[in-house]
Amino acid sequence: MKLRAGTHELPFTKPPKVVLLVTIPFILLTLISICHPFKYWQPNTYLKSITLSSVNNPDPPSSSSSSVSRVIVSGNNADTRTVVDAASAGECDIFSGEWVPNRRAPYYTNQTCWAIHEHQNCMKYGRPDTDFMRWRWKPFGCELPLFNPAQFLELVRGKSLAFVGDSVARNQMQSLICLLSRVEYPIDASYTPDEHFKRWKYVTYNFTLAIFTSPHLVKAKEADADGPTHTGLFNLYLDEFDEQWTTQIDEFDYLIVSAGHWFFRPLVFYEKQRQVGCHFCRLENVPDLTKFYGFRKAFRTAFSAINSRKNYKGITYFRTFAPSHFEGGLWNEGGNCVRTRPFLSNETTLGGDDMELYLIQIEEFQKAEREGRKRGLKYRLLDTTQAMLLRPDGHPSRYGHWPEEKVVLYNDCVHWCLPGPIDAWSDFLLEMLKTEGRRSREEKLSSSDKRLRAI
Template identity: 70%
Template sequence: MRLKSMEFSSRNNKHSIINTKNISILIATTLILLTIVRLNYPFLIYSYKNPAEISPPYHAEDESINNIKDQDYEKCDIFTGEWIPNPEAPYYTNKTCWAIHEHQNCMKYGRPDNEFMKWKWKPDGCDLPVFNPYQFLDIVRGKSMAFIGDSVGRNQMQSLICLLSRVEYPIDVSYTPDEHFKRWNYVSYNFTLAHYWTPFLVKGKEEDPNGPTHTGLFNLHLDEFDESWTNNIDEFDYIVLSAGHWFYRPAMYYEKGRLVGCRFCQVPNITDLPMSYGLRRAFKTAFKAINGLENFKGITFLRTYAPSHFENGLWNQGGNCLRQRPFRSNETLLEGINLDFYMTQMEEFRIAEREGKKKGFRFRLLDTTQAMLLRSDGHPSRYGHWPHENVTLYNDCVHWCLPGPIDTWSDFLLHLLKMEGGRSHKERNSPA
């Protein structure tokens, strides 16, 4: 009897052990499946065709930053390369994103080709991952970013909003109804995005809405801050500064309250100065304003000049941009005013970077010039409006279609933010 009892007990124990093992295996399998689903769910729900190209969510504070090779971040020049086909693109459409302004909505207005949306920037000697909206929002959680400049800067912000729309749309938290000063908030991530309209970066006023070229005549005080943005950026963690195209317009140049010359003002006895004169002094003043801030602790990105592509005439003389594929890097050159603008920006950036470093300020380069020089196929041209509409910029070869090549600027920006995470980790762990 005792033997039977022991045998029964032993049998129960065996069953118990087996059941426990089965339950453990079941729980482990379930956890593994849940983990796989969790990691892939964001990409599955938005139907990425090739999730392998997109990294898992990134945490700037994650210790796995140690596994990032130096050459992936520090030694690779992501701004020199070629455009290669990307059949997976685009990652949003003009019907899924409400942030697209009408004059950049090329597909709505009948653009017959769509290949301009299906290219990816490939740096020489390394890879640049496709923008991952989850990674980006994870990095900027609890932070804020301001785009400061003209309508091309706003074009960049709208592209970013469209790319992030696969995760979340922001709510409008603007302080004013003025469309030139917009603020958006991503509630789930407590991330604020803003745009400050300042086409010349410095204090200016339109003197004559017509002017000698029917594009206005502006009085620009090249050494005076535009306080509409300089007084409002202390709170931001990142600012993206850009300007360029408005310096083509006629302007009177003032310094220390005195008229020193002009750009194509056609006024007798006034020295006509090159366009880069105004651009240089405007950037010098803008950088001086940033370096003079007492409470600003953020990072300043200079987004370099993105050339326009008018062919067969000037913008107001029938010029257009109807190419349907990118140039190769050996098919065109950065020259003339494009080169002049680019070099002017770079020179003033390096000066500001050196001065800022003495005070602990951080300046970073978002160099879009070479990549965008090759993308004459990416502008709205005649497809930013209906054919019968009377618009100022009838053929728009300045702004960029959405979706379109400007989306790559977010690939660049995310890469630079990852680099900041790597730098922060190294600084925290380097010996004092």
């Protein structure tokens, strides 16, 4: 697939039935939790990723000696390529691969880790199958080492890492805490009782872990708790920073930024303090600019906030979104995720709105990386979309609460069981940290070469 430049905003002139179809998932989001956003995943477009190593090197290398490189192929034309994350030829794309059995897993349980959120505590609430915990990600052309908690903590000794995003970002943080629990548990070092802004301290390693909840990444305000579709209505100030996180990042060595799922909700867009349009707001004389408009502008502003911080010197990891997997109906019409095995890479594809949103994320990431490079900032792409597309078996489904509980919760095919597939995100992160030193040196050499040629 060839990345496209420019905007990709599509008009939404749908009949009421389609409007309800698109917005229905966000009713579930509201009912589960104010911080449990998600989006509907219905792949229908061809997406195929290959690795440079599979083309140039028939022998699979160890990923411990490789950087991240991605080549996306459009259709069957192997000559149409775009390198998403720069790396030299012959290196492995750790984000392109298959899930293979791993009988050594899981590495923690709901009995050994207290950080698991109740709605992702699948074993506690009676999920009968366990194979969803026993897979590992196998890139094409190399090996991705399994997460080593002691090695991770040594690499981040004396440093700090913050997650910025929605409840899936929290899901990722809790997965990391559980994986690290085999070595050490952190202490609560939060500066506020607000659960949306937690900090944890690993005392032995002087390592700080934090979460900044910001579902839209920009300044936002809930204008109506009910809204036109009973899912709430949010005002998004697309050109204004969300200072609850942007003013806090200077002290962090690593940021992991992610968002996406809340942009399906009814939204009203503001720029320069003026209302410019909306997404499914159903307000008279307010043009529907579509979610794509707000999505692109929000990421652009968030990245601009990072690049504008004079004292921020950290590495920004941008994590692409992870899919939901409803099948057999909508979330409130019996839709569920009952599969017990991953898809093979040729069994499903990314498509529709999700492809459009993914492209927007990649394009805005590339622009931010170029701008950040001018002042020495580093951006890294943590591309989890393809791997998680293949894991319909990893969601809590109905195992996020007791069946006899009188709660208005439906099948959760959005978040991820712990232990579960989301643990692989730490495999990715550790591998990227391990190769960071070599990659930074290569970038400096490349920059020096360019300056010499300009003389």
